[in-house]
Amino acid sequence: MTHPVKVGVGIGIVAAVVVLLFGGWSAILAGIVAGAAAALVTEGQSIRDRSATLRNGVISGAIVGVFILIAEIVNDILVLPLAGKDPVFPPFTLGPISIPYNMFVAGLAGLVLALAIGALTGWINSLPDKNRRLGLAILLLTFLALYPALDAAAGLGWIEQMISIMIFVVLALGLNIVVGYAGLLDLGYAAFFAIGAYATGLLLSPHLCNQSGFNCEFYQQEWSFWLVIWIAAAIVACFGLLLGAPTLPLTGDYLAIVTLGFGEIVPVVFRNLTTVTLTLPFTGICIAGCIKPLNVTAGEQGINPIARPWVPVVGSFQTGEYIPWYVLILAIIALSIFFINRLRYSRLGRAWSAMREDELAASSMGINLVNTKLMAFAMGATIAGLAGVFYASYITAIFPSVFDFTVSVIILAMVILGGVGNMTGVIVGGLIILLSDRVLLPQLATLLKDTLNTTVVPHVESPAVKDFLTVSVDPTQWRIFLFGLTLVVVMLVRPQGLIPNVRRAAEMHPDEDTWDLPLSIQQADAATQVRSVDRETTID
Amino acid sequence: MPPLLELTDIKTYYGNIQALKGISLSVAPGEVVCLIGSNGAGKTTTLRTIQGLIRPREGTMTYDGKDLVTMEADEIVKAGVSQSPEGRLVFPRMTVRENLEMGAYSRSDKVGIQADMEKILDLFPRLRERLTQKAGTLSGGEQQMLAMGRAMMSRPRLLLLDEPSMGLAPMLVEQIFRTILDINQQGTTVLLVEQNARMALAISDRGYVLQTGRIVLEDTGSNLLNSELVRKAYLGEH
Ligand SMILES: Nc1ncnc2c1ncn2[C@@H]1O[C@H](COP(=O)(O)OP(=O)(O)O)[C@@H](O)[C@H]1O
Numbered sequence: 001m002t003h004p005v006k007v008g009v010g011i012g013i014v015a016a017v018v019v020l021l022f023g024g025w026s027a028i029l030a031g032i033v034a035g036a037a038a039a040l041v042t043e044g045q046s047i048r049d050r051s052a053t054l055r056n057g058v059i060s061g062a063i064v065g066v067f068i069l070i071a072e073i074v075n076d077i078l079v080l081p082l083a084g085k086d087p088v089f090p091p092f093t094l095g096p097i098s099i100p101y102n103m104f105v106a107g108l109a110g111l112v113l114a115l116a117i118g119a120l121t122g123w124i125n126s127l128p129d130k131n132r133r134l135g136l137a138i139l140l141l142t143f144l145a146l147y148p149a150l151d152a153a154a155g156l157g158w159i160e161q162m163i164s165i166m167i168f169v170v171l172a173l174g175l176n177i178v179v180g181y182a183g184l185l186d187l188g189y190a191a192f193f194a195i196g197a198y199a200t201g202l203l204l205s206p207h208l209c210n211q212s213g214f215n216c217e218f219y220q221q222e223w224s225f226w227l228v229i230w231i232a233a234a235i236v237a238c239f240g241l242l243l244g245a246p247t248l249p250l251t252g253d254y255l256a257i258v259t260l261g262f263g264e265i266v267p268v269v270f271r272n273l274t275t276v277t278l279t280l281p282f283t284g285i286c287i288a289g290c291i292k293p294l295n296v297t298a299g300e301q302g303i304n305p306i307a308r309p310w311v312p313v314v315g316s317f318q319t320g321e322y323i324p325w326y327v328l329i330l331a332i333i334a335l336s337i338f339f340i341n342r343l344r345y346s347r348l349g350r351a352w353s354a355m356r357e358d359e360l361a362a363s364s365m366g367i368n369l370v371n372t373k374l375m376a377f378a379m380g381a382t383i384a385g386l387a388g389v390f391y392a393s394y395i396t397a398i399f400p401s402v403f404d405f406t407v408s409v410i411i412l413a414m415v416i417l418g419g420v421g422n423m424t425g426v427i428v429g430g431l432i433i434l435l436s437d438r439v440l441l442p443q444l445a446t447l448l449k450d451t452l453n454t455t456v457v458p459h460v461e462s463p464a465v466k467d468f469l470t471v472s473v474d475p476t477q478w479r480i481f482l483f484g485l486t487l488v489v490v491m492l493v494r495p496q497g498l499i500p501n502v503r504r505a506a507e508m509h510p511d512e513d514t515w516d517l518p519l520s521i522q523q524a525d526a527a528t529q530v531r532s533v534d535r536e537t538t539i540d
Numbered sequence: 541m542p543p544l545l546e547l548t549d550i551k552t553y554y555g556n557i558q559a560l561k562g563i564s565l566s567v568a569p570g571e572v573v574c575l576i577g578s579n580g581a582g583k584t585t586t587l588r589t590i591q592g593l594i595r596p597r598e599g600t601m602t603y604d605g606k607d608l609v610t611m612e613a614d615e616i617v618k619a620g621v622s623q624s625p626e627g628r629l630v631f632p633r634m635t636v637r638e639n640l641e642m643g644a645y646s647r648s649d650k651v652g653i654q655a656d657m658e659k660i661l662d663l664f665p666r667l668r669e670r671l672t673q674k675a676g677t678l679s680g681g682e683q684q685m686l687a688m689g690r691a692m693m694s695r696p697r698l699l700l701l702d703e704p705s706m707g708l709a710p711m712l713v714e715q716i717f718r719t720i721l722d723i724n725q726q727g728t729t730v731l732l733v734e735q736n737a738r739m740a741l742a743i744s745d746r747g748y749v750l751q752t753g754r755i756v757l758e759d760t761g762s763n764l765l766n767s768e769l770v771r772k773a774y775l776g777e778h
Pocket residue numbers: 554557559577578579580581582583584585586
């Protein structure tokens with residue numbers, strides 16, 4: 001897909017699906033995101049030809065925009081009427097200004113934005129490397145800052161889902177350390193998420209403290225969240241070492257099975273830590289739960305309420321007020337990315353890649369495999385711990401059933417679909433999977449239901465068919481099926497993931513050009529082969 | 541001169557299988573010593589034991605006066621022992637340059653690493669032409685050069701080479717052995733494991749013959765070349 005037209009069409013189709021489903025001002029958001037995405041994808045292929053990046057950005061952005069405009073019109077004149085909804089927009093008001101408009105306004109706005117952002121991104125791509133990175137970062141930060149406003153203005157209400165999705169993005173980034181960088185297949189990663197959440201639950205709710213008879217004011221302090229986030233992360237890191245240690249002699253399939261076991265054990269433990277009495281071994285001296293056994297995790301009932309973060313000006317974060325949570329989870333993602341990037345190019349990061357390639361060779365290089373593996377588990381666990389802290393505090397209650405095997409599987413699928421070892425891929429892949437699952441699919445289900453009820457069902461005679469249409473046609477119930485289908489298709493079509501880890505070499509040595517196509521490598525190889533054969537024959 | 545490396549009655553097991561049944565050998569500073577023996581004799585196991593990749597169950601090992609048995613593999617590399625492993629285990633998805641850099645993992649002197657990289661690329665000019673190529677796409681001979689170059693990047697005093705000529709064309713074998721002599725002349729002590737006994741003994745000061753985990757013969761390279769056992773068993777002469 002080197003051609004900007006192809007990219008424009010591909011991304012345009014995706015954007016069109018979103019706009020078809022949501023209509024209205026979703027075109028703006030779709031235009032911005034898809035325009036930038038199209039320009040970025042075309043760039044990857046044409047990096048040698050810097051003057052072409054601007055042109056590619058404009059072309060692909062424009063094509064995306066056309067798709068959005070068409071989708072908007074189709075939504076307005078076809079999808080909404082079929083679903084029995086009023087096709088006329090509610091008026092768009094910004095303060096005192098009220099703009100009358102129709103589908104063309106929204107559609108054209110989407111088109112113009114896609115074109116403009118595509119051009120802008122293309123132009124940024126044409127800058128020298130340093131400015132290019134800065135430009136892209138500014139573009140991304142501006143978008144992230146404006147997103148809540150755009151979301152609210154467009155009346156989409158995606159932000160709530162975005163926050164839960166971003167918790168998974170953090171988890172995927174953490175698992176990428178273990179699976180992508182260190183090459184250790186972990187099927188029970190949700191265990192660390194659970195431990196982070198439970199550590200937070202125990203430290204930030206009155207639940208345990210009330211039973212102990214101690215002073216229970218800690219969890220009520222305004223600053224307690226900001227302390228607990230570090231304590232919990234450290235606790236989870238320790239559990240990373242603890243659960244990593246028994247797996248040290250194992251690799252590959254065996255390691256995967258053991259981690260699967262840990263992933264199952266941890267929620268079970270949390271479910272059952274309801275009557276705990278601690279005694280010192282051999283002496284029988286009781287330490288805790290002596291009078292009455294401690295109910296540590298409250299089993300199936302879960303722990304609540306869990307305290308929320310507090311910052312000056314904003315005050316305590318509230319349920320339903322999404323912006324502070326959005327900013328906090330973005331900050332956690334930014335912190336994780338910064339931390340992981342530092343790790344990756346550190347000695348430890350290099351040791352991980354060597355170990356992933358060949359353990360024996362790595363240890364002959366003087367790499368301590370034990371430490372290197374344990375550090376991968378600990379670092380991965382720390383990131384999961386951060387996600388767990390945020391989750392517990394955001395939901396304000398935790399239950400053992402939340403952390404089951406499917407969570408581990410979804411996180412692993414995000415990592416693999418996005419592109420193992422590539423942070424951008426993991427983030428983008430994760431966003432695509434979860435947005436489709438949590439945002440697009442429910443909307444599709446609603447629209448389909450409405451369409452069937454208003455347009456199809458009244459004309460159906462047979463009660464059996466009627467019944468089938470109203471009850472059984474529900475895309476949200478196909479979730480797991482669609483998820484599985486996506487996995488199969490992506491792995492068949494693009495086994496290396498959406499954004500594979502191809503630039504690693506180029507990143508490590510930015511001064512060198514490693515963009516040789518395979519063919520040119522082969523040719524160069526053949527040429528030197530001939531030369532070296534010549535040289536060999538001249539050896540006496 | 542005290543030996544740089546000395547093994548006394550080393551016994552190494554894989555689980556219950558005893559691979560080394562009491563190996564004693566020594567390498568003096570500046571020597572090229574070779575260890576010959578047929579498949580499964582325990583040559584690789586000996587090198588792995590020296591490098592700390594497997595712990596011996598019995599026996600003592602010293603390197604430069606230090607007790608090797610209790611040292612971890614990473615400490616042993618830091619102390620100056622490095623290995624080009626059997627089957628040239630390069631990192632296939634890393635570039636040639638990254639492979640060489642991994643060889644210097646135990647070091648932190650950036651300037652020295654860069655200088656050594658240049659030296660090694662002078663030793664193996666073919667690697668210089670392929671610095672940004674993925675190691676997995678190199679030919680067998682080039683991978684062997686890379687494995688040796690990578691081992692040299694830790695600036696070892698003792699270089700362990702496990703079958704550097706395995707699977708290479710005769711022309712390349714000659715070049716590899718020539719390079720081993722170059723490396724030795726630049727001051728690195730070499731312990732060489734080979735099945736290609738003729739060439740190995742020809743460039744070695746001394747040699748040991750290993751049979752099923754035991755050393756059965758020890759002499760200078762040229763004496764071994766002329767000994768009846770070696771001629772029959774390892775040089776295919778009758
Ligand atoms: N990883 C291993 N596990 C079990 N046995 C091994 C292992 N590696 C080698 N062996 C056994 O140890 C003996 C010596 O092997 P090795 O040192 O590789 O011999 P050589 O390098 O001389 O061919 C052989 O009998 C071999 O089967």
